[in-house]
Amino acid sequence: TAEQIELFAYYLPK
């Protein structure tokens, strides 16, 4: 199984 990663792991809030 693969884990779905959230976008926060890649992009920071402005």
Add this chain to the structure above:
Amino acid sequence: MFEARMVRGFIIKRILEAIKDLVSEASWDCSTSGMSLQAMDTSHVSLVSVSLKADGFDKYRCDRNLTLGMNLASLAQIVKAAGNDDVITIKAPDDADKITLIFEPKSETETWEYEIKLMNLDSEYLGIPETDYSVKINLPSHKFQRICRDLSQIGDSVTISAAKDGVRFSTTGDLGSGNVKLNQTASADKPDEAVTIKIEEPIILSFALKYLNHFARATALSPQVSLSLSKDVPLVVEYVIHDDDDDEIGYIRYYLAPKIEE
């Protein structure tokens, strides 16, 4: 005062159809350069970014920057009532708590007018840096739609692997497995039907098909779609919107975080 009039109103209809099921509420940022929107889906796994240049409208006036927060499903429902040939105008006063939508059928002398209440939304904007992607694939948007749709009959996620010999989309599920191999097309006779693949570095990444099928709802906006991929960063799926003269008037971009093996 804000006023944006688009003779090809179907573009606005198609944009809303392409985002309404992914994000329920979002704010349009309006400035002299155009209208834009950025919003994540509720699970924070995917993000949609829409831009429409002021030049893409037949009339565009924005006296000061405005943020128009709204329920996109409601907006889409109202805009769905406009005919494909209708001219659509969006209007808002500077201190707006609602916007006015005007639909004008081209050949008739009638005007349909709707008002939509605006909302104060705590929008969370993400800063997306310029990225040099290892792989960029351009392909016909209907082909991408079909790949996503057909593979989701078999499995929940797709593994995209790109190497010198082409790009492979593969999935596995309880039924079995499926895969589609794409090679670059040789001729440029029909640019809309072309497949081009640029690879700096081979990649292999997995994504949830549920989201890709959402993204493919933008198919009617552009004959071509591009997929940009790099190791360990979200996939970018971009549909560039053109006017009748084939000038770029905007885009819809979707970002999707990859799935990582546990």
